[in-house]
Amino acid sequence: MKHSEPDFEVGIIGGGPAGSSMAAYLAKAGINCVVFEREIMPRPHVGESLVPSSTRVFKELNFLPKMEEAKFPHKFGAAWTAASDAKVYDMDFGGVSADCHVDVRFEERDQPGVAQNYTYHVDRGKFDLMLLQHASGFGAKVYEGVGVTGVDFTDPNHAAVKYSIGKKEMSTTCRVVVDASGRKTLVGNQLKWRIQDPVFDQYAIHTWFDGYDRRVMAKRKETMGDFIFIHFLPITNTWVWQIPITDTVTSIGVVTQKKNFAKSKESREKYFWECIKSRPELYEGLKAQGSQQIRAFKDEGDYSYAMRQLAGDRVVLVGDAGRFVDPIFSTGVSIALNCSRFAHKDIIGALESGDFRREAFNTYESTIRRGTRNWYNFITVYYRLNVLFTAFVQDPRYRLDVLKLLQGDVYDDAEPAVLTRMRSIVTEVEKNPKHSLHGFLGDLTANAFAEAHSD
Amino acid sequence: MTEPGSIKAQLMPFVMENAQSKGINQVSDDDSLTASGIIDSLGVFRLVSFLEETFAVRIGDEEIVNDNFESVRTIEKFVAAKLAAKGEKAATR
């Protein structure tokens, strides 16, 4: 049989931020690509607060004007708060002091290639739809309501993306497949590349409130209302996010260790409120007259894993489909977008050269591994010796370097010096029981950096 | 009495400021600063920066141990030893 041309150059599984930004980059470069999205957009999604490194992608894709038109709340910074009764924190939250309140403004550090000193908080239903439409505007084909069931890599001349429409099994051929299926990790599962994270086992429950006055938790009420807030709770590794969605709507989520979560839905909701109650100002704010919960609770579990590889012959994994750690620094969407920023170049290169072996995607794989390893280590420091994060943010010698990480600029260095410094302190504190900070270690594994590095 | 300019004289204002913010008005030389909460986890970092700046010494991560930072007396002893070591280094150069 003669080999016909494949249906598309590139087939993309998933129309979240990773998939649509990939489609936009490729279609903008004139490449014939298709997105398969299981849901009918818009659909709700967790992950609503961005970091500034996403701005580069929006700019390259001419998407910034649309972000402005959509009137998403501008995010100028981030704040971390703890309650005022010190002892509880010293005992239970791996070393958070009473005065651990810290905040940063993105404008404190100029970011190369980023002209604005804020990023955005987004309603993911709206944002994901807009980005997908943007990709379609560049000429990407979008199939909504099509759930991919697997990819057939057996034909040496193309890959076939398989799905069913009604009772009919269908498939679409392409030269390269991009897995952007998020935490479903479609290709990673199929090829058995997925490794569950041995250290992080977090769980989240979240919802939206309308009419909650977000300033109740702000130190400087005039300027910080639209920051993201991370409120520490006096329970190990447990915290609350507070993310503005519109002028009046706020997303609130509790992240905790999975073992704290009961099986039943009712008791999980009860647990949400128990957690919130441990910060009375927050509880009162959410329960105040005029504030009401407007979405059902949703929970997210089992979300920390890595992949043995991020690319293979004819396939590239981007966004959550490639790795997920922990949402503490609101980095997921930005990583997803930056995956496409790096990977689309290798994909275009492969299409030009006709070489679709794993090596063709090397630049992407090593860049993203470097970036996510830095994230991983930063997050690990944060959970393992929380006070270090606070101390470094407050220390003028390190503040801007930490801010660089918080802005999402993690891809250039093998390891940023500030992270090396933090890591060596943690290692010293871990191995020396007499160290003054030993008692403040959080209860991750005994040796925080012994992660299952997948490379 | 504290000698003006002595290690203790320079250390005490820092300790008292931390103590007072925790509602403690008196600190004697052997009081445990950590057990009393005068120096909490973040306070450890502040203390280290304070000592490094005030006495122009470098404190290694491995030196941040309870034996050195337990009380005003142990800190004083620790700083004195650091200063002496520094002096010796300078002298042998």
Ligand SMILES: Cc1cc2nc3c(=O)[nH]c(=O)nc-3n(C[C@H](O)[C@H](O)[C@H](O)COP(=O)(O)OP(=O)(O)OC[C@H]3O[C@@H](n4cnc5c(N)ncnc54)[C@H](O)[C@@H]3O)c2cc1C
């Ligand atoms: C508790 C929690 C809090 C978070 N908070 C933040 C935050 O504040 N900021 C932030 O940036 N990130 C946050 N994240 C991370 C963020 O949600 C993700 O990193 C981000 O959505 C990744 O984008 P993606 O495009 O890779 O995947 P997704 O956004 O999940 O998109 C994947 C898409 O693929 C589709 N799909 C799945 N399987 C198939 C299939 N078989 N066929 C076709 N389509 C399929 C899905 O329907 C979905 O639309 C959080 C995550 C969690 C769990």
